[in-house]
Amino acid sequence: MRVLIAEDDPYLADAIRAGLRRETIAADVVHDGAAALEAVVDETYEVVLLDRDLPGVHGDEVCARLAREHPHVRVLMLTAARTLDDRVTGFELGADDYLPKPFEFPELVARLRALERRSQPASPPVLDADGIRLDPFRREVYRNGRLVRLSPKEFAVLHTLMKADGGVLGAQTLLEQAWDANADPFSNTVRVTVSNLRKRLGEPWAIQTVPGIGYRFGTAG
Known part of the structure; x- marks a missing residue:
């Protein structure tokens, strides 16, 4: 999952981003409403974590425009206001x-993951295929009953490929889903991560390279 954090408090924004990365959630940060609207045009996000009191373009207007112009993007609104009227207005x-x-x-992480599930076709929360079982909530991966310890990026890549259900994903797609905006699209980051992931999962290789296109989950043959 990739999240845009639109929060004008830089310390809070950085703390949220660091925490989400520990949860294998890629996150980018902007500090005003105009930057948030620009970011959702330039990048692909499942969820926008939106501070209601953004400077410049107010969070209310950002929310309304996202709902109108980017209906596939889910919005989790944050605000210091706690009254029922404030919540109703947000909805x-x-x-x-x-x-x-x-x-x-x-609770923030749980709500983000719930919104991610709502933004995609229904799928089982625990993915199980080719002897590999991935639990996104416990962040555990087993191969034939053996616990496999993965780095956060390896876990995110495996999760993205398994959700594709055999579809071929290019390196750019994997960068968009498992890394943040600071990832270099011209680096060999994806290739190295996939190579390390294969080794950790062991043979038979569970991730196949499709020459000139990308990668897909599934053992050969």
């Missing part, structure tokens, strides 16, 4: 969920 603007500040980080 009327097009927010998919609402979380008052201060909040507990595990």
Whole structure:
């Protein structure tokens, strides 16, 4: 999953981004409403974590425009206001969920993952194929009953490929889904990560290279 954090408090934004990365969620940060609207045009996000009181273009207007112009993007609105009227207004603007500040980080992660599931076709929360079982909530991977320890990026790449259900994904798609905007599209990051992931999972190789196109999950043959 890739999340855009639109929050004008740089310390809070950086803390949220660091926490999400530990949860294998790629995250980018902007600090005003205009930058948020520009970012969703330039990049692909499943969820926008939107501070309601953004400077410049107010968070309310950002929310309304996202709902109108980018209906596939889910919006989780953050605000210090806690009244029922504030929550109702947020939903009327097009927010998919609402979380008052201060909040507990595990609840934020749970709400983000719930919105991710709503933004995609229904799929089982635990993925199981070719002897590999991936639990995105416990962040555990087993191969034939053996626990496989993966780095956050390896886990994110495997999760993205397994969700594709045998489809071929290019390196650019994997960068968009598993890394943030600082990833260099001309580096060999994806190739190295896939290579390390194959080794950790062991033979038979569970990730196949499709020459000139990308990668797909599934053992050969």
